[in-house]
Amino acid sequence: MGTISSNEPLSSEPERRSAVEGLPPLLAEAFVLGGRECQSQVAASIPGEMPDRQFDSVDAYVDALSGQVALAVLSVELPDDRLERVVRETLRASEHARIVLVATDGAELLRCEVPYDDAFVLPADRESFDVAIEKLYVQAYYSLILDRYYRIGLAINNHDTTAEQDGESEDGKLRQWQAKHRRLRSYLDRFRQFLGPESFRAIATRGERFDDLVGSAGQQGNPSAIGLPESCPDCGLDWTTWHDSKLGTGHEQIGAKTWRCTRCGHTLADDDPKNYRIG
Structure with a gap:
């Protein structure tokens, strides 16, 4: 499952201000699907650090999806079944993307049964x-x-356990994880200056709104087809079924022949369940 990037901007890009002071700008995109009025108002409101891409076709929108989507602004003029498809595919491609529905009539929003993070009547x-x-x-x-x-924290804990069992000492990779873990912790502290209780409640309960939709297609994994076991050899998480928007099917590809458990972070490399390393 793809994820948006929090790396520094590429040197070829103009310098951009982050919406959160002291943090590098998020390298992500806003996807807008709707008519001209929707596109024009939304484009003017997208944070300057984030480019927006505009679509008037569901197929073009879905084909362009990647793990770089942070915001999806969708017009409810689409039938619910097509809108559900767009939301589902957006969150499967980029699980942290926020879904915004827009309409030109408040009654349209009331009739819409597709889950969302926020909704507006335009203008x-x-x-x-x-x-x-x-x-x-x-x-x-x-x-x-x-x-x-949390993923890096799990990797550090797994490394500590393995090193203790094998009698290994701390290595350079572990020190890098620990430094990154401390940096991410400082980022999280900064967010508390920008997000109030209402935002944290919305984040905590988000799965209640979207999990059923994201998994509604009954997505099934077939790990044996790519040489993987049916469950994680470390934590036992089932890799043959869809869990939720966070865990997905339990495993994710992070390299050409490298797969990682989405719960515990252990990695299988070269399609060999016995040859795994910490991801």
Whole structure:
């Protein structure tokens, strides 16, 4: 499952301000699917550090999806079944993306049964819309950093356990993980200056809104087809079924022949369940 990037901007890009002071800008995109009115208002409200891509076709939108989407602004003029497909494919490609629905009529939003993070009737008050869009962007950024913080923490714990069993000493890679873990912790502390209780509640309960939709297609894994076991050899997580938007099917590809457990972080390399390393 793809993820948006929190690396520094590429040197070829113009310098961009981060929405969160003291943090590098998030290298991600906003995807906008809707008519001209939707596209024009949304484009003016997207944080300057994040480019937006505009679509008027569901197929073109879905084909362009990647793990770099932080915001998806979608018009409810689409039938619910097509809108559900767009939301589902967006979150499967980029699990931390925030979903915003827009309509030109409040009744359209009331009739829509597709889950979302926020919704607006256009034309919306510019100031309120700008604030809401930036808040959702920061929520996506926070969720990404929190996810990476816990994953690296698990990798450190797994390394400590393995090293203790094998009698190995601390190595350079472990020191790099520990430094990155401390840096991510400092990032999380900064987010508390920008996200209030309402945002943290929305983040904590997000799975209740989206998990059923993301897994509704009954996505099944077939790890044996690519030489993987049916469950994680370390924590036992089932790799043959869909769990939720965070765990996915339990395993994710992180290299040409390298797969990682989405719960414990252990990695299988070269399609050999017996030859694994910490991811």
